[in-house]
Amino acid sequence: MKFQPTDRFSISDEVLSQEVNGETVLLDLDGESYFGLNEVGTRIWQLISAESTVTEVLNTLSDEYDASREQLENDVGELLAMLADAGLVKRVAGG
Amino acid sequence: MADFYRIFDTTLSCDFLLPELPLVNIEDGFRVKPGMTSPVAPGLTRGPGLEAQTLSVKLGEGDPDQFDSLGFKKVFEWCDYDGRVVCWCERQKDENGGDEYLYIFARSATFHISSEGLISCFLREGSTMQMLRHLLLNQIIPRYLATIGRLILHASAVTLESGKSVAFLGNSGFGKSTLVSSFHRHGAQLINDDCILLSCSEEGVTVIGGLVGIRLFPDSVNAVFNEAAGFTNYTPYTDKQQLFLKEEAGSAQPEPCVLDALFLLNDPKAEPEGKEAVDEVCIEPVSGSEAMMAMIYSAFSLDPSDKKMIAGNFRNVGQALGEQLGLYSLKYPRVHERLPEVRAG
Numbered sequence: 001m002k003f004q005p006t007d008r009f010s011i012s013d014e015v016l017s018q019e020v021n022g023e024t025v026l027l028d029l030d031g032e033s034y035f036g037l038n039e040v041g042t043r044i045w046q047l048i049s050a051e052s053t054v055t056e057v058l059n060t061l062s063d064e065y066d067a068s069r070e071q072l073e074n075d076v077g078e079l080l081a082m083l084a085d086a087g088l089v090k091r092v093a094g095g
Numbered sequence: 096m097a098d099f100y101r102i103f104d105t106t107l108s109c110d111f112l113l114p115e116l117p118l119v120n121i122e123d124g125f126r127v128k129p130g131m132t133s134p135v136a137p138g139l140t141r142g143p144g145l146e147a148q149t150l151s152v153k154l155g156e157g158d159p160d161q162f163d164s165l166g167f168k169k170v171f172e173w174c175d176y177d178g179r180v181v182c183w184c185e186r187q188k189d190e191n192g193g194d195e196y197l198y199i200f201a202r203s204a205t206f207h208i209s210s211e212g213l214i215s216c217f218l219r220e221g222s223t224m225q226m227l228r229h230l231l232l233n234q235i236i237p238r239y240l241a242t243i244g245r246l247i248l249h250a251s252a253v254t255l256e257s258g259k260s261v262a263f264l265g266n267s268g269f270g271k272s273t274l275v276s277s278f279h280r281h282g283a284q285l286i287n288d289d290c291i292l293l294s295c296s297e298e299g300v301t302v303i304g305g306l307v308g309i310r311l312f313p314d315s316v317n318a319v320f321n322e323a324a325g326f327t328n329y330t331p332y333t334d335k336q337q338l339f340l341k342e343e344a345g346s347a348q349p350e351p352c353v354l355d356a357l358f359l360l361n362d363p364k365a366e367p368e369g370k371e372a373v374d375e376v377c378i379e380p381v382s383g384s385e386a387m388m389a390m391i392y393s394a395f396s397l398d399p400s401d402k403k404m405i406a407g408n409f410r411n412v413g414q415a416l417g418e419q420l421g422l423y424s425l426k427y428p429r430v431h432e433r434l435p436e437v438r439a440g
Contacts, residue, residue: 016406018413020383021422027409029402034391036384 003080005055006094009048015088017045028088035086040065044079053094054080097151102236102305103247103292104351109152111216111224115232115306150239152231155215159205167197170398182234184398196397198235203227206235208397214239232306237290242397242404246293246411249393251275252286252302252354260302260352262291263425264389265360274360286352290395293411294351299418301351356421359389377426386422387412 011017014030024037024045037045043064047057054076061072083089097108100116167185175181185197193210203222207215214235218227237247251271252262255278263271272288279285287304294301359381394408416422 016409018387018409018416020387020413020416023382023384025384025387025409025413027406029406032402032405034388036388 003054003077003091004094005053007054008051008092008094009080009083009089010092011049011089012087017049026088028086030087033086035088040075041079044076048080048089097153102232103240103245103303104294105150105236105240107150107152107236111152111154113228113232115228150212150214150236152214152216152236155205155207155217157217159199159217159219162197162205162207171400186398194398198230198238200230204230206231208235208239212239212243233290237292237305237395238397240292241395241408244407244411246408246415247395248291248293248390249289249395250291250357251288252291252304253278253283254286254352256282259355260286261356261358262286262302262354263358263360264393266362268364269360269362271360292351293354293415295414295418296351296353298353300354300415300420302354303351354420356423357386357390358423358425359386361424361426375426375428378423381422381424383416383422385424387416390415 012028012030014028016027016029018025018027019042022039022042024042026035026037026045027033028035040061043061044057047060052060057076058069058072061067061076062069065072067075080089080091084091097110098112099106099108099119100113101107101119102116106119162185165187167187170184170186172180172183180201182198182200185199186194189195189210191210195210196206196208198206198208200219202219204219204227205217207217209215214231216227216231218224241247248262248264249266250262250264251274252260253275254260263274265271275283275285275288285304286302287306290305292303292305294303358378390412391408394412396404396408398404
């Protein structure tokens with residue numbers, strides 16, 4: 001994972017999010033693109049919206065899902081990288 | 096002199112006749128002295144029954160191209176299936192900093208929409224008032240209402256005999272009008288065949304239609320109604336014909352009713368390759384995100400490139416989907432003889 005355990009993420013001012021039936025739709029007004037998050041993606045989005053660190057996201061997901069830590073690190077890292085690449089979030093380096 | 100009409104849940108004043116719309120019974124809704132006439136500015140004193148704002152429509156004076164020398168800039172254009180531009184939207188700031196718009200239908204009409212909701216209509220040479228009214232009622236007013244925060248979808252809706260109201264979402268040609276016509280022909284009350292307004296209330300999502308009419312291609316007219324009585328051609332640009340349901344349009348002002356379910360219609364032309372065409376009526380739940388995207392793409396907007404409007408529709412759709420609303424996909428064979436099976440589903 002290319003993120004540090006203490007990193008947090010800030011959500012772009014141009015991004016609107018809406019939860020619908022356990023899923024989330026994101027609208028990036030800068031370019032008018034829409035993105036969909038499934039149930040787990042929605043949980044990760046909730047956590048980074050609440051300014052959780054990467055470690056805190058992983059700890060929460062470990063409690064809530066029956067998955068190995070390695071699996072969670074891979075999945076969380078992949079989603080965060082996609083969100084950052086799409087310009088939806090910015091990494092805020094932890095102190 | 097203007098008359099008052101009702102479209103969706105909004106009252107409008109118009110200085111030319113709109114036979115497609117029910118007249119508002121002023122005594123029911125307005126605290127207006129008998130004999131009071133237009134001009135009616137938004138903000139007119141209203142009675143308790145009318146909460147939505149009014150808007151004003153008038154026939155503009157002078158050349159439809161009189162705005163050419165002003166500072167309007169094109170922001171969006173619409174093309175037909177052959178790629179020809181049929182309409183475009185221009186926008187500029189007025190002297191008070193508000194947005195004013197021009198909608199230009201090159202062959203038919205120009206509409207000027209002030210930031211205060213005054214719509215001026217200019218008929219182009221060779222076109223007809225029927226065409227102008229068609230564009231005003233089915234395009235300009237729904238798009239304007241979306242601009243002031245209302246959620247208006249390109250969708251059809253009926254209230255079934257069971258009392259449940261359902262809406263059908265799909266692009267032009269997906270069968271929305273044919274489907275609700277078939278329901279209507281068999282006892283359901285038509286809400287609208289093409290354009291609906293959704294609101295959130297204490298009871299849930301409510302739906303109300305604009306003008307009560309049906310527009311169908313001749314084959315559907317014949318198949319659903321067995322005859323073409325009452326249907327007329329309304330524009331030279333399509334074979335579609337329309338029927339106004341006078342008995343419903345002329346009845347008491349339509350009230351919003353709770354919407355129980357939303358169906359996304361399948362694209363009848365997009366059959367999966369190598370598979371049999373859809374041969375059965377198939378109703379399945381759809382995910383919230385799928386329904387949300389379908390609603391966003393169906394939502395009317397005056398300037399679809401405007402971030403404020405994009406964000407407004409996104410929030411409105413999200414709010415509507417936060418309510419109790421059944422979300423389904425509906426696939427069915429597009430054969431008129433099979434419509435009874437769809438209704439049964």
